[in-house]
Amino acid sequence: MSQSPHSTSPTWSASSKRLVILILLLLVSLLLYRVRLLLLPFVMAVVLAYLIDPGVNALSKWLRTPRLLAIALIYLLIMTVLVLIPVRAIPPIVAQVNAFVDNVPRYLQEVGDFLQRLQQPIIIAGFEIPIDDLPLDQIYAGMSSNLLNVIQTLGGRSLGLLGSIASSTISTVGWTVLVLFLSFYLVKDHELMFQAIMALVPKGYKGDVYLLSEQISLTWNAFLRGQLVLCLVMAMIVFVLALLLNLPNPLALALIAGFAEFLPTVGPVLAAIPAALIALFQSESSWVGQFLSPFWFMMLILGVYGIIFQLENYYLIPRIMGHHLRLHPLVVILGAVGGASVAGLLGVLLAAPVLATARLIFLYLYCKLTDQPPFPLLVVRETAVSPPDEEEE
Numbered sequence: 268m269s270q271s272p273h274s275t276s277p278t279w280s281a282s283s284k285r286l287v288i289l290i291l292l293l294l295v296s297l298l299l300y301r302v303r304l305l306l307l308p309f310v311m312a313v314v315l316a317y318l319i320d321p322g323v324n325a326l327s328k329w330l331r332t333p334r335l336l337a338i339a340l341i342y343l344l345i346m347t348v349l350v351l352i353p354v355r356a357i358p359p360i361v362a363q364v365n366a367f368v369d370n371v372p373r374y375l376q377e378v379g380d381f382l383q384r385l386q387q388p389i390i391i392a393g394f395e396i397p398i399d400d401l402p403l404d405q406i407y408a409g410m411s412s413n414l415l416n417v418i419q420t421l422g423g424r425s426l427g428l429l430g431s432i433a434s435s436t437i438s439t440v441g442w443t444v445l446v447l448f449l450s451f452y453l454v455k456d457h458e459l460m461f462q463a464i465m466a467l468v469p470k471g472y473k474g475d476v477y478l479l480s481e482q483i484s485l486t487w488n489a490f491l492r493g494q495l496v497l498c499l500v501m502a503m504i505v506f507v508l509a510l511l512l513n514l515p516n517p518l519a520l521a522l523i524a525g526f527a528e529f530l531p532t533v534g535p536v537l538a539a540i541p542a543a544l545i546a547l548f549q550s551e552s553s554w555v556g557q558f559l560s561p562f563w564f565m566m567l568i569l570g571v572y573g574i575i576f577q578l579e580n581y582y583l584i585p586r587i588m589g590h591h592l593r594l595h596p597l598v599v600i601l602g603a604v605g606g607a608s609v610a611g612l613l614g615v616l617l618a619a620p621v622l623a624t625a626r627l628i629f630l631y632l633y634c635k636l637t638d639q640p641p642f643p644l645l646v647v648r649e650t651a652v653s654p655p656d657e658e659e660e
Contacts, residue, residue: 312449317491319454338454478642479631483624490620498525513553515545529616539572
């Protein structure tokens with residue numbers, strides 16, 4: 268009876284293992300650099316798959332159908348929406364965004380004229396503050412020039428993107444099909460992929476990898492799905508209020524408010540600036556603005572936005588997203604700037620969850636390097652729940 272041969276090769280030394288790992292990392296980095304054009308659609312496919320997966324599970328349970336059939340129904344609905352939305356929704360959005368971008372230079376010019384009229388000495392308790400000696404006009408000229416370049420650049424890119432979607436160019440259709448194709452298989456086989464990855468993890472680290480992936484999943488779940496709900500809710504609130512107040516460009520204001528939600532804390536503040544400018548310089552277009560001066564109408568709009576954001580912070584965010592991100596606003600701003608330089612608009616939108624994920628990984632590595640428990644809260648919770656062995660006996 269033949270016996271299977273046993274491997275007699277020697278085990279690798281620690282230095283050999285480190286060398287092989289370094290070579291593999293270099294090869295993976297080279298591969299990612301060569302296929303960097305595919306990274307953006309792959310990231311979009313991962314995000315889309317993560318958003319679709321709960322809907323697939325719910326539809327499969329509700330209809331009592333196989334998971335594959337539920338996936339097919341969801342993607343059929345997505346393709347139908349992609350065909351219908353550009354025809355009806357995008358042209359008015361493009362028109363309103365274009366109108367706002369065209370009015371930005373006039374808004375900035377009028378703000379500059381207003382600041383020049385304010386450049387008079389201020390007397391407080393007998394002391395004169397020479398405001399007219401301050402180079403406010405030069406500072407404002409530089410800031411307004413940079414702001415105008417940013418708005419026109421982002422506006423031009425957004426209009427170009429929306430226009431390409433509306434016209435359904437071959438390139439746009441090709442990238443859309445690729446994203447849908449990748450996300451389809453990610454939704455279909457993500458459990459098998461996770462099991463395959465876990466099979467490569469050393470036995471002693473399987474628990475750590477599972478717990479770390481669970482925390483990362485909670486972070487992305489709170490941001491992506493929760494943020495999507497927040498974007499839709501805030502966009503609808505701003506759109507309805509803009510219609511009630513008869514503000515110009517309500518669709519553009521709603522779109523800005525929705526996208527601004529992807530920048531926690533600072534995004535809603537930035538979203539109020541376009542509405543304030545419109546209220547200040549186009550107050551006559553609103554039936555409410557006809558009864559108020561432009562300045563007080565702008566203050567009214569800022570007050571309305573402030574109420575909306577307080578409602579969001581104290582009611583919507585705790586119930587929809589929880590407190591999984593826990594990022595300082597300065598970190599979010601720096602991450603958004605860095606994300607914009609790397610991946611454009613998608614980098615800005617995903618900056619917060621990427622930073623939160625990097626923080627989780629860094630904390631895990633720090634705990635392992637300093638011989639601390641990497642998941643102390645879980646250890647404390649298990650200790651509190653499980654009674655000591657002596658008490659059981």
